[in-house]
Amino acid sequence: MSFNRREFFKLLAAGAGATVMPGVSLAAGKGDSSVLYANVVPEPAGWVAGLNISNPAVIVSANLFDGLITFDNDYKPVPQLASSWEESADHKTITFHLRDGVTWHDGKPFTSADVAYSLLEVTKKLHPRGNATFGSLDAVLTPDAHTAVLKFSQPAPAVWAALGGFETQILPKHIYQGSAPLTHPINSRPVGNGPFIFKEWVRGSHVTLERNPNYWDKNNQPHLQTIIFRIIPDAGARLAALESGELLYAPTDAVPLPDLVRLRKDPRFVVTSQPYAGLAPIGFFDFNLRRKTFQDVRVRRAFAHAINRDLLVKTVWYGLAKAATGPIASHQKQFYTPNTPQYEYNPAKAEQLLDAAGYKRGADGVRLRINNLPLPFGNQYVLTAEFIRAQLKRIGVELTLIPNDLPTYNRRAYLDYDFDTTTSWYSAFSDPQLGVIRRYWTEAIKPGTVSSNSTGYSTPEMDNVIKGIRFEADAAKRKTFIEQLQVIAQRDVPSVNLLEIQLYSIYSSRLAGVSKSPFGAYDSLAGVTIKS
Incomplete structure (x- = not known):
């Protein structure tokens, strides 16, 4: 390959002549420590990761929905919506004990019925990877509102790697039951149970999430009042917004790689591939x-x-x-x-x-x-x-x-x-x-x-x-x-x-509390604060 062609790639990647899309304001909110301006690209068809597994949908959805479990830095399961569990010796039965007092964003209680519906009717049938993991899941028993018993016909050794909320999402049965989940209108305005509540989606411009005042985890209440995920298709505009401080968090595919190499040396930014180590x-x-x-x-x-x-x-x-x-x-x-x-x-x-x-x-x-x-x-x-x-x-x-x-x-x-x-x-x-x-x-x-x-x-x-x-x-x-x-x-x-x-996240050095787990970009931003 000639030098000229290499330079051609560099020019294409640099996004010269970039313009800001209509409806995207890059001036509002700078300096407000309660509002995080972030970026996702491209714009997906919906924001429910259990149905739309594109990166942008998962990144936003992780703030709206919690999983039965989450993971520590060694990929080991940690309680989330499930406070504890037991697995049978033959690996065919897993009993989850669900937390009491968890509510959906519309105020309805989260129960074992939501777990049963989501695993059997959504994840197993509709998720691109669901049948591979849960194909031998025959039933989910619900002896009470806070107990879900998963019954497998054969061992499912990968299930523990799949039960995080970014992969196996629990959806509200009272909203989805009797519908076609993939085309339900609620997918454009999700109702979750996580630390942030979905407020609005202005197509081609932004998605706004607000702090959930009734979030179940009293030890990990969200610090931010608002997260605004801007949809900025142009790489040059994204780069300009990051360098001006208008965007503080860009979890994936934010800038061309030549600029990424440069930003790695800029003390104003943290550039890391670590949040994607678990994705491979x-x-x-x-x-x-x-x-x-x-x-x-x-x-x-x-x-x-x-x-x-x-x-x-x-x-x-x-x-x-x-x-x-x-x-x-x-x-x-x-x-x-x-x-x-x-x-x-x-x-x-x-x-x-x-x-x-x-x-x-x-x-x-x-x-x-x-x-x-x-x-x-x-x-x-x-x-x-x-x-x-x-x-x-x-x-x-x-x-x-x-x-x-x-x-x-x-x-x-x-x-x-x-x-x-x-x-x-x-x-x-x-x-x-x-x-x-x-x-x-x-x-x-x-x-x-x-x-x-x-x-x-x-x-x-x-x-x-x-x-x-x-x-x-x-x-x-x-x-x-x-x-x-x-x-x-x-x-x-x-x-x-x-x-x-190697996927990279870029965020301002003003941010503290960004997840450092192997799935960090797929974790919520509940722990994030903005330094003045």
Whole structure:
């Protein structure tokens, strides 16, 4: 790649000429220590993380809803809505004792009926990762208002990694019952039970949350009176707002990476990837296997050989990522294996594979013309797709990028399957059952469910391995299945695993009390204060 093209990427990433979107005020509220101005991008279709698992929805929703449990810095469960629990010796029964005195934001009591409804009717059926975790959950018994007994037909070893509120959200049964939860109007104005209450959503501008005066946790009352999450699509405007002090908290995808590198050295800011350590994000390039072209594994392997992942890390990600060797990040040592098929950068081999598959260069030098949907989370995935387009052109493949807003992307990628390829990322989470198997499992092909198996990849071999991951209670045997998943995923290449991504939060050094847990950006901001 030439110097000029590298500079081209830098100019694109810098967001020169940025303007502020109408309706976004960057002057109001500066200096008010009771109001936190934050940013989320892009704007999702709703704010209930139990139904919409996009990063912005989870970040906002974490302030509105508590989970049955939360986690300490060692990923161990800590009581939240459940004050205590017991698990049976066969790992098929978990009894949760719920806190008394917790109310929903509309004043209705939180009870075990909410837990039963949410797990069985929402998480298990509608959440992109829910069936993988709770597929063997047969019943939730509610002997009284403050006891919920989960009954599994088989052990569910990953369930403890999934019970945090950012992943398994408890919703108010009295509002959702009898409705279609995914399309319920309440999703745009959620009723939760957490430290902040949803006040308003001005589309294209901001979301406002207010302090919950009746929050159940008397030892951890929210300090802030108001949180305003501004929706600022333009990277240049976000950067200007951060540097002027108008924005104090930007939990994800806030600025282009060249500016991120610079802000890391600025004492006015804290720049950290720590709040995402528990998410273990993997960036990838997906194929739509419903297309005849991509049903030939030689074509998919050719694409894998055509992409120089090390150069991608250096030029597009500024060294703030690592070339992936599979669908599980290397820092997850309890699950990761390096012993998988690898695809070294080798354009000549890629061309040989395409020739063998019958896709020879035409008179114009082109073998294939296909499209790509880059994930609209900041500009970084567009830049990644631009890089891949340049790489594929060398082997005779024309890649046309189709940018979309997030709702359109989700519809095309996960409902209509109207794409050839996508450039995206998923979190693997602290257990691969939560975030990895959804990319390869037949039962995760769920039209309309975002961040699921959009490629359409489905094989009995992989499904059998996933069954072992889901139900094997012996840790050593389960790890063997997890290693097999990585080998098969790399061998069959329904998706090219590109990067181990480091997501970053940026916040003002004036903030104190920002969560430092492995899921910090997915924790509430109840403990945050603003120094004058």
